[in-house]
Amino acid sequence: RYFGAAVPAFKLSDSQFTGILDREFNAITPENEMKWDATEPSQNQFRYTSGDQIVSHAQAHGMKVRGHTLLWHAQQPAWVQNLSGSTLRSAMMNHVTQVATHYKGQIYAWDVVNEAFADGGSGARRDSNLQRTGNDWIEAAFRTARAADPAAKLCYNDYNTDGINAKSTGVYNMVRDFKTRGVPIDCVGFQSHLGTTLPNDYQTNLQRFADLGVDVQITELDITQGSNQANMYAAVTKACLAVTRCTGITTWGVRDNDSWRSGDNPLLFDSNGN
Numbered sequence: 001r002y003f004g005a006a007v008p009a010f011k012l013s014d015s016q017f018t019g020i021l022d023r024e025f026n027a028i029t030p031e032n033e034m035k036w037d038a039t040e041p042s043q044n045q046f047r048y049t050s051g052d053q054i055v056s057h058a059q060a061h062g063m064k065v066r067g068h069t070l071l072w073h074a075q076q077p078a079w080v081q082n083l084s085g086s087t088l089r090s091a092m093m094n095h096v097t098q099v100a101t102h103y104k105g106q107i108y109a110w111d112v113v114n115e116a117f118a119d120g121g122s123g124a125r126r127d128s129n130l131q132r133t134g135n136d137w138i139e140a141a142f143r144t145a146r147a148a149d150p151a152a153k154l155c156y157n158d159y160n161t162d163g164i165n166a167k168s169t170g171v172y173n174m175v176r177d178f179k180t181r182g183v184p185i186d187c188v189g190f191q192s193h194l195g196t197t198l199p200n201d202y203q204t205n206l207q208r209f210a211d212l213g214v215d216v217q218i219t220e221l222d223i224t225q226g227s228n229q230a231n232m233y234a235a236v237t238k239a240c241l242a243v244t245r246c247t248g249i250t251t252w253g254v255r256d257n258d259s260w261r262s263g264d265n266p267l268l269f270d271s272n273g274n
């Protein structure tokens, strides 16, 4: 199993940060550098400089890279937000092909699609510009990604899917359907942005996905600081270790001050790097 951290390229020059990263972790997820707004700020003009810096650091230190993320309703460049229909669909698949081809052979697992399901009790897809191009956009993205980089594991990634609930069951039904019809999907990521309690069916949920024949990974773990934080880190880790197909855990940052939720002090290292 790998143990990863989300890394922004600009922190690769912070020696306290890289000291911990290189000592404690053997996988990296670019925190923002491989998102659509970063990699294709204008249509068909690709920018890979900061993503490449992260890949270089990983390779120099023998770390795996999780690619994050090819298609997501958030952090889209403005030009994408102005497209719809078949024009948008073409731009989506071109983006998948171009970015996956640039990083071909260098990515352990791609989050091909991020956060495509709705919160709440519907178990349905989230409404988005991507979804409005047709319900088959997710399978089209996975087939396109497989063609571009056959060696990368292809993942679906989401949040609030950490226990058994309507949203995780919606994802489960999609993965089961994909496996039945031969749509290329290899893994499911559970972001696991957690508060003060862990769903008591956390491990059971990971296992039901694994039983569909996909790997499962904890992809963006962070946990609100409090009396239960250490217990929850232990319980998440034990759950992954207990599921044979749980292939890795990534925390969404290294130190509390690196976190997108820094007010919650949710990471394993404090702001002094302890």
Ligand code: XIL
Residues within 6 Å of the ligand: 031, 032, 114, 191, 220, 260
């Ligand atoms: C977050 C980053 O950590 C922030 O720096 C950025 O401003 C917004 O995105 N789910 C995801 C991640 O899949 O990409 C998000 O990362 C956190 C929620």
